[in-house]
Amino acid sequence: MSDAVVQDQTEAAHAGASWFRRAVDSDLFYSFRRSKLTMLAAAVTLLFFLLAILASVLAVQNPFDPAQLQLMNSRISPLWTADGQSPFLLGTDEQGRDVFSAILYGLRISLIVGVLGVVFAGAIGITLGLIAGYLGGAVDAVIMRIADVQLTFPAILIALIVNGVAKSVFGNRLDPMSMLAVLVVAIGLSFWVQYARTVRGSVMVEKNKDYVAAAQLIGLPAPKIMLRHVLPNTMGPILVIATINLALAVITEATLSFLGSGMPDTMPSLGTLIRIGNNYLFAGEWWIVAFPGIALAGLILSINLLGDWLRDALNPKLR
Amino acid sequence: MLAFTLRRAVQAIGVMIAVGIIAFAMFRFAGDPVSQIVSIDTPAAEREAVRKSLGLDDPVLVQFARYFINAAQFKFGVSYQFRQPVSTLLAERMPATLELAVCATIFAMVFGILMGVYAALRRDTLLAKLCQAVSLIGISLPTFLIGILLIYLFAVTLGWLPSFGRGEVVRIGWWTTGLLTVSGLKALIMPSITLGLFQMTLIMRLVRAEMLEVLRADYIRFARARGLTTRAIHFGHALKNTLVPVITVAGLQFGSVIAFSIITESVFQWPGMGLMFVQAVQNVDIPIMAAYLLMVSLIFVTINLVVDILYTIVDPRLRATVSRPA
Numbered sequence: 001m002s003d004a005v006v007q008d009q010t011e012a013a014h015a016g017a018s019w020f021r022r023a024v025d026s027d028l029f030y031s032f033r034r035s036k037l038t039m040l041a042a043a044v045t046l047l048f049f050l051l052a053i054l055a056s057v058l059a060v061q062n063p064f065d066p067a068q069l070q071l072m073n074s075r076i077s078p079l080w081t082a083d084g085q086s087p088f089l090l091g092t093d094e095q096g097r098d099v100f101s102a103i104l105y106g107l108r109i110s111l112i113v114g115v116l117g118v119v120f121a122g123a124i125g126i127t128l129g130l131i132a133g134y135l136g137g138a139v140d141a142v143i144m145r146i147a148d149v150q151l152t153f154p155a156i157l158i159a160l161i162v163n164g165v166a167k168s169v170f171g172n173r174l175d176p177m178s179m180l181a182v183l184v185v186a187i188g189l190s191f192w193v194q195y196a197r198t199v200r201g202s203v204m205v206e207k208n209k210d211y212v213a214a215a216q217l218i219g220l221p222a223p224k225i226m227l228r229h230v231l232p233n234t235m236g237p238i239l240v241i242a243t244i245n246l247a248l249a250v251i252t253e254a255t256l257s258f259l260g261s262g263m264p265d266t267m268p269s270l271g272t273l274i275r276i277g278n279n280y281l282f283a284g285e286w287w288i289v290a291f292p293g294i295a296l297a298g299l300i301l302s303i304n305l306l307g308d309w310l311r312d313a314l315n316p317k318l319r
Numbered sequence: 320m321l322a323f324t325l326r327r328a329v330q331a332i333g334v335m336i337a338v339g340i341i342a343f344a345m346f347r348f349a350g351d352p353v354s355q356i357v358s359i360d361t362p363a364a365e366r367e368a369v370r371k372s373l374g375l376d377d378p379v380l381v382q383f384a385r386y387f388i389n390a391a392q393f394k395f396g397v398s399y400q401f402r403q404p405v406s407t408l409l410a411e412r413m414p415a416t417l418e419l420a421v422c423a424t425i426f427a428m429v430f431g432i433l434m435g436v437y438a439a440l441r442r443d444t445l446l447a448k449l450c451q452a453v454s455l456i457g458i459s460l461p462t463f464l465i466g467i468l469l470i471y472l473f474a475v476t477l478g479w480l481p482s483f484g485r486g487e488v489v490r491i492g493w494w495t496t497g498l499l500t501v502s503g504l505k506a507l508i509m510p511s512i513t514l515g516l517f518q519m520t521l522i523m524r525l526v527r528a529e530m531l532e533v534l535r536a537d538y539i540r541f542a543r544a545r546g547l548t549t550r551a552i553h554f555g556h557a558l559k560n561t562l563v564p565v566i567t568v569a570g571l572q573f574g575s576v577i578a579f580s581i582i583t584e585s586v587f588q589w590p591g592m593g594l595m596f597v598q599a600v601q602n603v604d605i606p607i608m609a610a611y612l613l614m615v616s617l618i619f620v621t622i623n624l625v626v627d628i629l630y631t632i633v634d635p636r637l638r639a640t641v642s643r644p645a
Contacts, residue, residue: 255463
């Protein structure tokens, strides 16, 4: 009896190890290991995510709890300059907020909006793409015409319009959490087209293959065939789009917040921090805007590099 | 050819009607237009009178038809913030935006082509690799960060250029221009670079790729065999052939440049349509938002239509494929 359990466990361990071996031996990992720039980009991206997750542990204060701010500590320059003071590594702003802590919390908001926005856009795009590709005909024509039209407009314009309409419907002063939801919806509605087109294209190829005919013959319902059989075969390109769109979503969120139509000052994202800091640029307090700006640029650049690598690595023509 | 043009024109009108429906829906259903006009303590009877005078109690289809006929005559209603007709406000701010967009496009074309040609001809030099790296950064950095960086360098630190506004403008009829004064020209430099940088990287990459491809073509080899100078081959033959797609892309991008001027205008407080649109979004001024959406759509659709038609004139192969019955 116990022998059987032990054997099960070793088999499970063996299966786990072989899964790991397979990942390490895969083409993808090989191409990953060969590109130093990609490894660096992955490390930086990972670091940003870790910083965002551990924000409350790493920050010296909760920068948006007014009780923890002291005006005495306002406008301190970064630690390595002559007027720097511990523990304010990157200096403080007008209200005595620690810039480093503010960046950590802002990064968290930016990444939450970016990831949720990409997931939402993916959900809309994949669903519509599956329906359009699988059903074809008039449904396909309508969905793809809408996609064509939307593709000619820049995402930022659509996001701003969605934002303005949401404000008009729900009132101008939304609380921060609702604003976050509005941003996610705005980003989702701006970026679904690419998923829909890609998924539709793959589905049109896949649906004529034998395995789909077999699934239809045994009487599976269409939604089940789409989700369980066709969708998994379109995942490669979707992953690439999602990575590149994460960078675009973060940029869009930051731009909206910078324009004053995004996250409010009470719960700022990186874009909001840059908008606030921009006001102090002329007073010579460059650190209030510079460090959030560098964080944002680094985050976007590393995600973009990862996306570029993934696109080339998953493209069989380039192997 | 005629059938193709007509089909494209019908499509363009279809798109405009679709955008018109969205604009109308925003105008009519996102918030109550009456409550935006009257004050909080207006009695109900007076509200009804306003509602009637705006025609808001007519059937929706009648309202839509009226909105559409008005919009076709560039009557977009009255702005909630400014209490002025939206068309007047737009007309006042349009010259600023168009001037900025044209300057940005010229900047993008000139530097994009120069850098692209250099990167293609001297592929392995350090400078060419630098161009490639700059283009990657240009795509990755958000527009507003580039603007802030330029302001910090040239306005705050060096004090060479103004950080906001258009400088002195000269009025010619209803058009205002900053191109005729020194302060106006100085004010144009940083916004144009900020706005055009993305298009510049796009054009640079396109020119580089096209040049590399053209330089491998047979007619270039024959030109060399004929003993033409390198300069004549590179600029007379190769570059000329890469310019058709470049001009197409620059033309198609002009609509995006106008739309993206929203961000640049906000950074530099440039008194154009984009800044007005951003303020309209912040203050929930739906008539301006709807009008801006319609205007930008009209520009987009017109440019796309013109480019499509020009393409069929320039490239006979397209005509052959489209005249085949679908």
